[in-house]
Amino acid sequence: MNADLFIPRSLDEALSVVQTHGAGLLVMGGGTMMMAHLNEGIFFPKKVMSLARAGLSGVYRNGHTQIGATTNLTEVSQIADYPILSEAAYQIGGPAIRNMGTIGGNLYMPQPAGDLAVPLLAYDAHVELASASGSRTVSLEDFLAEPRSHRGVHELLVAVHLPDPTGYAAYLKLGRREANTPSVVAVGVRVVMDKQGQISDARLALGAVGPFAFRAKNAEALLIGQSLNAKSIADAAQIAMEESNPFTDALATAWYRRHMVGVFVKRTLEQLTK
Amino acid sequence: MESITVTFKLNGKTTAVAIEPLESLRTVLREHLHLHATKAGCGQGGCGSCTVLVNDEPVLSCLMLAALADGQEVTTLEGIGTPPHMHPLQTAFFDRFAAQCGYCSPGMIMAAKALLDKNPHPTRAEIAEALAGNLCRCTGYVAILDAIEDVVTQMQEA
Structure with missing residues (x-):
């Protein structure tokens, strides 16, 4: 297998590799997805760059929280200020996978993998994309919806930015077994309540039930101005089911995924009433 | 290249x-x-x-x-161990019949060693979480958990 492997020692070096080799360059974070493809022997990239030594890992607080792209899932699972982010990270794989997989790489995982997008959408995350000519910050929502062919070619995801969390959040993942499995559905919610106990702001993010993780905005809108009660929870669950666009794969049928969106949105919102 | x-x-x-x-x-x-x-x-x-x-x-x-x-x-x-000088985890896997085909054992033992090096007194649930990424299709895991618990007990007694 003849290939060029680049292991840049800094972001600048990584960006210059991107600039020089552009299209056709495969970028690896922790390699947990790309190495699996290589091992299948059906995929022969000619140019590969690993970001493992580019100095992009670490969690920084500076008015908001910044998580470097190659911060591994073990480290993400220990971030205390964003409980459903750490929970979601802990529920991925086993310890060895979490030592390898990175937050940046996780955001490039095709569904039904890539659980971290769900809590990150609930926390209004932005991602920082850098290229040799500068950097831009876009909402995670917009990033996930961008066509994949635009990525990894001329810019690199270098960090995830999170505003200070407000309100209450909950996360639930359904898999076919308890550990080390992709999601049938993953649900992340965050609600902010006013003094009267009415919801003033809501995020309801869904994973594994569409082409990418997304916010169920109609369900969010329905929750605003309501209290969390049996009716508002049931209505939000129903609307979230309608907003889902699930697929059938080896883990679950589209029908089952949609059904479980209803069950898990309900359970997740009910957690917030306790 | x-x-x-x-x-x-x-x-x-x-x-x-x-x-x-x-x-x-x-x-x-x-x-x-x-x-x-x-x-x-x-x-x-x-x-x-x-x-x-x-x-x-x-x-x-x-x-x-x-x-x-x-x-x-x-x-x-x-x-971590050789036939004449087995690691306590290897001895415990042997004593507890924690291997049937044995294919998963090296990975299980390395995952268990990583756990015990950091947390010498894990609960059974913590041991199971440390092995969450390791599959065994023979034993049903009980003998494996028993073997690792044996080592935890030995270390407590030592």
Whole structure:
């Protein structure tokens, strides 16, 4: 297998590799997805760059929280200020996978993998994309919806930015077994309540039930101005089911995924009433 | 690109090996260095049979570029015990019949060692969580958990 492997020692070096080799360059974070493809022997990239030594890992607080792209899932699972982010990270794989997989790489995982997008959408995350000519910050929502062919070619995801969390959040993942499995559905919610106990702001993010993780905005809108009660929870669950666009794969049928969106949105919102 | 040379500490000994750029650490361990305890299972990150320690942390050697081992410390099952001097985990797996086909045992033992090095007194639930990425299709896991608990008890008594 003849290939060029680049292991840049800094972001600048990584960006210059991107600039020089552009299209056709495969970028690896922790390699947990790309190495699996290589091992299948059906995929022969000619140019590969690993970001493992580019100095992009670490969690920084500076008015908001910044998580470097190659911060591994073990480290993400220990971030205390964003409980459903750490929970979601802990529920991925086993310890060895979490030592390898990175937050940046996780955001490039095709569904039904890539659980971290769900809590990150609930926390209004932005991602920082850098290229040799500068950097831009876009909402995670917009990033996930961008066509994949635009990525990894001329810019690199270098960090995830999170505003200070407000309100209450909950996360639930359904898999076919308890550990080390992709999601049938993953649900992340965050609600902010006013003094009267009415919801003033809501995020309801869904994973594994569409082409990418997304916010169920109609369900969010329905929750605003309501209290969390049996009716508002049931209505939000129903609307979230309608907003889902699930697929059938080896883990679950589209029908089952949609059904479980209803069950898990309900359970997740009910957690917030306790 | 031609082959590249990586140099790392393997089971305590500095080792240099010529590899192809995209070879996995598992392939290098098994096919270049002829250390066959580390198993080639699914190659997809699903089974844990290729688990080794890099800088004392468990990783899946099938998903790690061997090139990234350069300058690191790698420990395989061969590095923690030998037939005349078995590691307590190996002895406990033997005593508790924690292996039937044995294919998962090296990965299980390396994952368990990583746990015990950090947390010498884990609960049974913590042991199970540490093994969440390791599949065994023979034993039903009970004997494996029993074996690791035995080692925990031995360490408490020692």
